[in-house]
Amino acid sequence: MGFTHFLLLSTLSLGISVQAQSCSRPVGRPNMQLKGDDILKDSFPDGSTATFECATGYRSDGGSGTVTCTAGQWSLPELSCIKKNCGSAGDVTNGEVSYPEGNLYGAKLTVKCNDGYMPVGGSKNIFCRDNGWGGRLPSCEVTTCDPPPPISNGQFFPMQEEPYSYRQSLLYICDHGYTLSGTSTIVCSGNGQFDPSPPNCVTQSCSRPVGRPNMQLKGDDILKDSFPDGSTATFECATGYRSDGGSGTVTCTTGQWSLPELSCKGKSCGSAGEVTNGEVSYPEGNLYGAKLTVKCNDGYMPVGGSKNIFCLDNGWGGRLPSCEVTTCDPPPPISNGQFFPMQEEPYSYRQSLLYICDHGYTLSGTSTIVCSENGQFAPSPPNCVTQSCSRPVGRPNMQLKGDDILKDSFPDGSTATFECATGYRSDGGSGTVTCTAGQWSLLELSCISKYLQ
Template sequence: MGVTHFLLLSTLCLAITAQECEKPQPGPNMQLRGDDILLETFANGSSVSFDCDVGYTSAGGSSTIVCTNGKWSTIKLRCKKRNCGATDEVINGNVDYLEGTEYGAILKVVCNPGFQPVGGSKEIRCEAQGWTGRLPSCEAVVCEPPPPVVGGSFNPVKDMYSYRDAITYSCQRDYTLVGAKTISCSDEGILTPNPPQCVATVECEEPVIKNAIWSGGARPPYKYKSLVTYKCNTGFIMEGEGSLTCQIDGKWSPAFPTCKDRLHPTDKPTEPGNRGNTVGIVVGVLVIVVLALGAGGYLFYRKKKSSHENYPDNVPTKDGEDLPLSVRRWTTKHT
C-alpha cells in the first residue's frame, strides 16, 4: 500500500514539474497544419505538423515535431517553389519562358514570321495547380483586299493576301500616282504602307523670278514632282532655295527665292510711311544750299562795293592803256 502511494505521488510530481511549449516557429515557406495555428501553448508530449505554403512543395523531411519539457524537436521538413515545368509545344511558334518555370513565372507564345497568335489566354502563369490559361495557336497571317482606287487599278486581285504578298498600283491617263506604288501584307495582317491614290494630273505655272534665269531641270509643261533650278543673273545674290518642285496642288515648293543687287544687298524699298520724311530731308538740304549760296553772293557783293568806294574803277595800268572814263577822271583829280 505504501509503495502504491509512493508511485502515484511520484507521477503527480512529474506531471506538475513538466513544462509546456510555446507555439512553434515554422521553417521557411511553411505554416502549421489545421487548428494548431490557433493555439498559443502546447502540452508536454504534444505533436504538431507543418504544410508547405501555397506555391511550394515538400522537398523531403518529416513534417511533424514533438514538445518535450518545453522544447520542440527540430523541423526536418523542407519546402521549395513549385516548378510547373515545360508546357506543350506550339506549332509554327515558340514558347518564351520569361521568368523560368517556377511558381509565379509567366510565359509568352511567339509565332514564327507570317503567323500570328489566335485565341488562348492573354496571360499564362505558373500557379499552385500548374500553368493556368490556354496556349494560343499560331495561324497564317492574311490581309483583307484594299479598297478600289479611283482613276487607277492594282494587281494581283485576290480575296485574301498572305504574308509578304505584294500589290502593285497603276493610274489611268491624266492621273498621277500619289503614295507608294507597291504595298505588301505585313506580319500583323495589315497592308503597309497605306494604299496610294490616283489624283487628276495637275500642272504648275512657269516660275517668274525677277533677275533670275532657268539653269536646269524640267521644261514645260510642269507636272507633279517636276523639278526646276534657277540662278540669279550676274551681279545679283539669291536669297532662298533655287530648286523648286511642283506639288500635287499645282504650286511650287518651297517659296520662290529673290535675287538682290550684289552691290546693295541691304537696300530696301522706301516704305510709304517714310516717303514724307525722305522728301523733307531733301528739301531741307536744298534750302541750306540755297541759303549758303545767297550768303556767299551777298558777302562778295559787299566786298566789291567797298572796294569801289575807294577805287571807282580798275587801277590804271602803267602802260597807259585805255581806262574807263570814271578812272581817268579820278586820276586827273588826284594828280
C-alpha cells in the first residue's frame, strides 16, 4: 500500500514537471519576425517548432528560420537577413538621379535637373521600398515662368502673353507721382518663379522732416505725419535760439526733403548787472541755458534774490541777491551752562562765543563757536553733561567690591572700591578710587597669588 502510494505521487510529480517544460514566444535576430500563426502564440509545448522569416525590406541570406523547443529552451535560429537592394531607378533626361544614401531598403534618392530645366510631375519623395523604388521619377523640362500679376500705379517691361524663358528679367517702372518700394528688376529663376518678389509703387509723399539741432517745425506742420509730393514745411528756431540766417522752408520732391538752410544759435542774455560788495560771474557763459553765480565779499552774505538764475528765452530768469554785512543772531541758551559775551544785538562776522558749564557739569563739544559767513554760528554749540563716571576697570586679578559691581554710573565725587580676586591677596595699596570731573583717580591696590611665598 505504501509503495503504490509512492508510485502514484511520483507519476503525478513527473507529469507536472513535463508540463512546465514548454517555451514562451521566441525572439529572433535583428530584422526577422515570426511567420504565420506563430506570431499569435504565447506558449509552445516541448518538442514543437516555430519559424522565422525576414522582416519587410529584408531578404534571406541563407540558413533555416525554424527553431525547436526542447526542455523549455529554443534552439538558435540560423536564418540571416540582409536589406533588399532596389538597384537603379532609371535615368532622367536633362537631369541626374543620385543615391546619396545608397540603394538599399529605406534609402532616398534625389533628382536634380540641369541648369535651365525644372522637375515636373513625379513623386516628391522616392524611397527604396520592399518591392522596389516607391514612386515615379519626375521629368526635367525647360524652365519657364508665367507672367507676374500686374502692379498698381506701375508696369513692367517687356510684357508678353507667352511664358518667359529661364533667367529672363523684367524691369518695373512706376507711374508719375509714385516711386518704387523694392527692387526694380526681377528674374525668372530655376524654380519657375520670378525672384525676388515684384516691387510696389507707392506715393512719393514725405514723412515729417527732421531739422538741424536747435530748430523745430513751425505752426501746423508739427502736427502732420505725411506731406504730399511738392508740398513744403517750415522750420523755426527753438526756444532760446535765434536765426543766424538762411531759410527755414524745405520742399518734398519725389519722397525726399530738400536741406534746410536755416541756422540757429543760442540767444545771449548779456550782463545780469552788478552786486555791491559781491561779484557776479558766468562760469557757463551767458548764452541760453547758462547759470550765473553770485559770490559776496568776505564779511558779507547774500540776502534775498533767486536761488538759481539761468539764461532763459527772454533774459536772465531771476533776481540778483544783495550782499549785506554778515551778522549772527544770538544762539539759544544751553542747559547747565552759559556763553560769553551775552548781548541782545546781533554778533558781528567772525565774533566768537565762549561756553562755560555750571559746577558739576562738563562740556561735551567745543568750548568756542564763531559767527561764520553764512550768518550762523559754527560749529554747533556744545552741551553741558553731568561729570559722572562709568564703571571703573581695575588691574588684573582684582574686582569691584560689594554693590559697586552692580552700578553702571557713579556721580561726581563718589568712590568705588576694588578687592583682590579669589586666589589672590593684597600686596599693599588702597583699593578705593574717586570720580572727579568724569575721571577716576589712579588705583593703588596690588594683588599677588596667595600661593607665592
